[in-house]
Amino acid sequence: MSLALPLQRTEVLVIGAGPAGSAAARQLARAGFDVLLVDQQPQGRDKICGDGLIPDAHKALARLGLxxxxxxxxxxxxxxxxxxxxxxxxxxxxxxxxxxRRELDNLLCQAAQDAGARFLAPARFEKPLVNEQGRVCGAQVRIGDDVHEIACDWLLLATGAVPKALIAAEMCERHxxxxxxxxxxxxxxxxxxxxxxxxxxxxxxxxxxxxxxxxxxxxxxxxxxxxxxxxxxxxxxxxxxxxxxxxxxxxxxxxxxxxxxxxxxxxxxxxxxxxxxRCTLDGARWSRPGLLVTGEAAGSTYSFTGEGIGKAMETGMLAADAIIQGKAKQWNDAQLREAYEQSLRALKPKFDLYQRANRVNAAPWLADLLIWRAKRSPRLLARMSGVLRETSNPGNLVSLKGFSRLFLE
Incomplete structure (x- = not known):
């Protein structure tokens, strides 16, 4: 999309047009915000992924109307x-x-534009702009050989697992x-x-x-x-x-x-x-004044299974929710950031449980035991199905208590 650069201003500048960034951009645009969505690759870019859409992805897509x-x-x-x-x-x-993902990300990016967001690509994020008070107030983006400055009220980083953007924004805790x-x-x-x-x-x-x-x-x-x-x-x-x-x-x-x-x-x-x-909601700061980190940049992928599409969209919408509510309730910067971080902290226990379940990958004999018992226990099979729906605890399946229950059901 051709924009009037080098001088450009928007309410919310979203860096990264994957599931998190596009979901955030769509929700913000639907709420009436002026949104610019930027990606370093053209629309319809590929992404290395298993491409599986499990129930949390279905739920997120339903909320997006997609x-x-x-x-x-x-x-x-x-x-x-x-x-x-x-x-x-x-x-x-x-x-x-x-x-x-080539098809899914293309659809999500287009849906953000259909809702009113503008899209700029290929354009690479270089670093945030910071005002005299230390608040992020925009970003430098590179288009070809030229670097342009785009001012914004809020900057969202949805830049995925590669840490370069996080490092440039001083948000990376794990390289x-x-x-x-x-x-x-x-x-x-x-x-x-x-x-x-x-x-x-x-x-x-x-x-x-x-x-x-x-x-x-x-x-x-x-x-x-x-x-x-x-x-x-x-x-x-x-x-x-x-x-x-x-x-x-x-x-x-x-x-x-x-x-x-x-x-x-x-x-x-x-x-x-x-x-x-990048897994378990670890490895990055979630916010700083004027900036929110979301999606896989914030670690939105589950360990154990590597599933991350649904949680990327969910965290993107949580970032959008915080900005929408912040404007409606006239929150200051700290209140908005706290609302967003609190919503991520509410998700953190789920990620920790998947980290516990990750022991199956290191000790595959645990899978032998679980599957052997599940074939004989409708209740255990129902609990495994509940893990997919996020109504059961995946960590309990491989805990000492969980093992004791295997032989009692």
């Missing part, structure tokens, strides 16, 4: 297939779908990611109907991570591996554990026959691509 549009494009899925190292399997029912993932798309018509669930696979070959295969639209499949806790934090910077994602991916395909069949019978579309993850 669920029907997304589901018209997505591949609906009725179950998550959990596969243990010894081959045991349990299919956990849920409200699920798969849509490649390295919480995890890493590698994924590819495979066109395989022969596998349609043979892989119907969103399959998540644990075995020793992919330890300390997991593998996945998700059925996508147009006879395609999203296949990948993820490793959470991939970096050990050392004085905020951290160091990478000894792991090779490509080797883990190859081991996944060698040790899980459906993955081997998919790669053997299908055609890999493009290259395998890797990306960092």
């Amino acid at each position: 669920l029907e549009q997304v589901m018209a494009l997505a591949q609906p899925v009725s179950h998550v297939g959990c596969i243990a190292p010894r081959g045991g399997r349990i299919d956990v029912p849920g409200e699920l779908a798969v849509l490649p 390295t990611p919480s995890g890493v993932a590698l994924r590819g798309y495979v066109h395989a018509p022969s596998m349609v109907g043979r892989i119907k669930a969103m399959e998540v696979v644990w075995n020793k070959a992919v330890r300390p991570g997991y593998g996945w295969i998700f059925p996508a639209p147009n006879d395609c499949f999203n296949i990948g591996v993820g490793v959470t806790d991939s970096h050990k934090a050392v004085s905020g910077k951290g160091s990478k554990k000894e792991l090779n994602l490509r080797a883990i991916f190859d081991a996944f395909c060698a040790n899980y026959e459906p993955a081997a069949a998919l790669m053997r019978e299908g055609k890999l579309l493009g290259e395998l691509k890797g990306a960092p993850l």
